[in-house]
Amino acid sequence: MTGEIDGRIVEYMKPLFGEFAGNALQQQKAKVGIGDQPTRADYMRLVESIRSMCADVAGDIVAAKVYAGLVTIVREAA
Amino acid sequence: MPELVQATATAPGRIRTWVTNLDETMEGGIPKGSVVLVCGRPGSLKSSLTYYIMYMQALQEGRRSIYLTLEQSRPSFARHLAHIGLNPEASDEVAILDLSTLRKTFGDAGPKGDTNWLNAIIGQAASYKQLFGCEIVGIDSMSALYSLHEFQNPRRELFHFFEGLRTLGVTVFLVSEMYDPSKDIFARYEVEDFLADGVLHLKVDRNNGQSNLYLGIVKMRETRHSRDYFPLIVDASGFEVVPH
Numbered sequence: 001m002t003g004e005i006d007g008r009i010v011e012y013m014k015p016l017f018g019e020f021a022g023n024a025l026q027q028q029k030a031k032v033g034i035g036d037q038p039t040r041a042d043y044m045r046l047v048e049s050i051r052s053m054c055a056d057v058a059g060d061i062v063a064a065k066v067y068a069g070l071v072t073i074v075r076e077a078a
Numbered sequence: 079m080p081e082l083v084q085a086t087a088t089a090p091g092r093i094r095t096w097v098t099n100l101d102e103t104m105e106g107g108i109p110k111g112s113v114v115l116v117c118g119r120p121g122s123l124k125s126s127l128t129y130y131i132m133y134m135q136a137l138q139e140g141r142r143s144i145y146l147t148l149e150q151s152r153p154s155f156a157r158h159l160a161h162i163g164l165n166p167e168a169s170d171e172v173a174i175l176d177l178s179t180l181r182k183t184f185g186d187a188g189p190k191g192d193t194n195w196l197n198a199i200i201g202q203a204a205s206y207k208q209l210f211g212c213e214i215v216g217i218d219s220m221s222a223l224y225s226l227h228e229f230q231n232p233r234r235e236l237f238h239f240f241e242g243l244r245t246l247g248v249t250v251f252l253v254s255e256m257y258d259p260s261k262d263i264f265a266r267y268e269v270e271d272f273l274a275d276g277v278l279h280l281k282v283d284r285n286n287g288q289s290n291l292y293l294g295i296v297k298m299r300e301t302r303h304s305r306d307y308f309p310l311i312v313d314a315s316g317f318e319v320v321p322h
Contacts, residue, residue, distance in 0.1 A: 019198045069209075
């Protein structure tokens, strides 16, 4: 399940992070302290963190759009 | 900031530059789907002109764009744009993607240590188009891209790069720095202007302590266009060329 969600998150991050999307996800997971068996709450904390990173790369408006997509992915997976 | 103005009839299949008096000299604009070099020496407003075209396309015609900046940070570019009256924070119609931040965070080699940046840029633009939609892509700059990509056979690799850009089905602007002030060499490998569909040249004429800026259409495929260089004025109302 985790792998499937991660894969969908990486795909959604690719427009902003390109080939770095996978690295960006792993970096944020480490930063937030996500373990091997993340809960939905963990993923919500993760997408909040990714939102901040997106804002650095593409500004707040685009970051909000990516965030909304990521939240949908997490909710659908729950 | 340029205001929404009454659009004159937009030629079908064309991307207007919205540079006052320029589109009239090339059948109403740049053919959609073209790959266009925006060339000039440092300080000739290449980035500003490229962003301005995308900004005005969003404002006047509702077209979405992405502007990929490889060297200048997003905050720095936004501050620069604010000086010419453009506010990139106002909407996401023209998304500025700061790849310089990614480079600083993750390194130039990429996740696998041997990233092909030419393909990576095309892939990223394709991802953005698929997920969020866009009709115009700006890449700033070719020099920065070249510093990341190790060429084995520039002519062949650039051919495939330009063809890859065309497969995106969008109009592409490539910001290209010119190095030799005495020659009209529009990009480093001297094949880019052959591969491109169009070349816009910003020329700075320095005389008697004064700098004047000129804009010329060196090349535009499928278009009858003027080959003159026109004085370029940039002020609060936008970009304007002065017809002869």
